[in-house]
Amino acid sequence: MEITLNGETRQLPDDFTAAQLVDLLDLGGKRMAMEINQEIVPRSTFNNTTIHPGDTIEIVGAIGGG
Amino acid sequence: MSTQMQETKLPANDPMIIDGTAYQSRLLVGTGKYENLHQAKQAIDISGAEIITMAVRRTNIGQKKDEPNLLDILSPDDYTYLPNTAGCYSADEAVRTCRLARELLDGHSLVKLEVLGDEKTLFPDVAQTYKAAEILIKEGFKIMVYTNDDPIAAKRLEEMGCVAVMPLAAPIGSGLGIRNPYNIATIVENANVPILVDAGVGTASDAAIAMELGCDGLLMQTAIAGAKDPLLMASAMKKAVQAGREAYHAGRIPRKRYATASSPVDGLFF
Secondary structure, three states: OOEEEEEEEEOOOOOOEEHHHHHOOOOOOOEEEEEEEOOEOOHHHHHHHOOOOOOOOEEEEEEOOO | OOOOOOOOOOOOOOOEEEEOEOOOOOOOOOOOOHHHOOHHHHHHHOOOOEEEEEEEEOOOOOOOOOOOOOHHHHHOOOOOOEEEEOOOHHHHHHHHHHHHHHHHHOOOOEEOOOEEEEOOOEOOOOOHHHHHHHHHHOOOOEEEEEEEOOHHHHHHHHOOOEEEEEOOOOOOOOOOOOOOOOHHHHHHHHHOEEEEOOOOOOOOHHHHHHHHOOEEEEEHHHHOOOOOOOHHHHHHHHHHHHHEEEHHOOOOOOOOOOOOOOOOOOOOOO
């Protein structure tokens, strides 16, 4: 299926979960936060969150700023 | 002969209280614009800041994997993070950013709300700021809010429930210093929450002026990180904030147009 991740189109296997996406991106254990279609996905729910075709996903981190 | 020094009146313990938490440092600093995170940490530690800001941005995926992470170099265990909503031009963007920040920092709810109105001035869009503040306060966020040097807007944001109000001194990154000290003084006079000058400070004297006006603290970034020697400026700013605070407590002499002699007139021998 096709999704948009951080502004870029990407192909993912069907029935993929948020947890699987985190593993795929090698972000396990990293400090990050995710939203799907502008809704927060709490880390505690990654395992139960299924990604759907056409979803827009943002994965963010902390950077220096004023 | 007694040489005992009279104790200065400023209490050794003069904390800034934000949402019930006491901070010994009244200087809040940013974490961006430094050469690298190592320099950022050095400057921050010299400044003595306990509250530091951060921004929320897309994570690098697949690139720069070994790039050090802000939160690894400056651990949330050692500093109080104040995630900002820099770059947000609408209430919706700011609300999304704060929600992501809270998730990123394991439920930490203190945020710096700024909703910008214009790229050239980076002045706040106060109407959008109100809108975002209303939503975020309902969701339990503790908001330190960036706003104009406008006493009416500052009071309104306090009444809405913001935990601190942060009027600008001048446009962000401009280094112009306090452009409207009378308004800042009015904002301070009217306030029941901490007032911090945020943005526009250029050098140490600007920071001292803000503190002399009675502000509870200052938030700055470019003035330190953009200085020729950021570490030395961090030190200067720390002292300026302390000096300004002491001067505020000490109570300055009134301004007069004409002179008052400093040496006695009595006993003149001519």
